[in-house]
Amino acid sequence: MADTSRPDHLPNLRRDRQPPHPSWLPRQRRGTTPQMIGRYPDFDVLESAGSWDEATRKVVLARLEPPGPLRFFTADEEPCLRAFCDTVLAQDAEPRVPVAEAVDGTLAAGRLDGYQYADMPDDRDTWRLVLRALDETATRHHGTSSFAAAEPATREAIVDQFSKAQLDGGTWERLNVKRAWSVCMRMVLSGFYAHPWAWNEIGFGGPAYPRGFMRLGGPTGPAAVREPFETRGATDEDPVRVAESGEL
Secondary structure: OOOOOOHHHOHHHOOOOOOOOHHHOOEOOOOOOHHHEOOOOOOOHHHHHHHOOHHHHHHHHHOOOOOOOOOOOOOOOHHHHHHHHHHHHOOOOOOOOOHHHHHHHHHHHOOOOOOOOOOOOOHHHHHHHHHHHHHHHHHHHHOOOOOOOOOHHHHHHHHHHHHOOOOOOHHHHHOOHHHHHHHHHHHHHHHHHOOHHHHHHHOOOOOOOOOOOOOOOOOOOOHHHOOOOOOOOOOOOOHHHHHHOOOO
16 A cells, blocks of 8 residues: 555656656455445445435346446447446456446437537537547557557557547547537446445545535544544544645
8 A cells, every 4th residue: 555644656756757657545345446445445335225214225236237238339339338348448458437338328218417518419420430439549550450459558548648639540530529528427327326336446435425424524534524434544634725725
């Protein structure tokens, strides 16, 4: 585990200005988190399931059911979809939050955001174009057969360029690349953070209805401001306060 007594593990103080691999976090001891690591190793949000009403409990627990086959993306698109989701979320080992299935289910059901950028195609078309463009970039610039077949470092480099709208040529010319990144990441992050395993990773107590909150605070502060169901994190360091103190 990294030494968190100082903020040296924070991205802006690292030589490459990138966050460390999440494997520095402790192993999860209770409940499930992605890759079984997390900042709250003794927290399991499902222990609060008894405080949720029946409708809420049914919705949340359904997210733990084994995902079925993809319904929107084709078999040819699936490897790129999974590689993209794993890369942007640093999910490189099991257990994984099934984000690819979450994205696929949203698109298959047409549960979109309710708006669309004027210079962008339908979100469903955007996803197909992005996956095609990622494969083209991996083949044209990195000599691999596909994005999914590329080495992790190569996929990360391509994703980094995508996030900065630095990709062009081929299918990318049919997209506003900056907005395509926004479209994809909104759906990826929604799928990830809707899952109870992600809640365990960040110490989130889940739905507050009908229980409500007793205290305004957080699980990393003094015990007096934590909810009864919250546990201490592996470190009490608050990156926001570190930044405000001028150490970054």
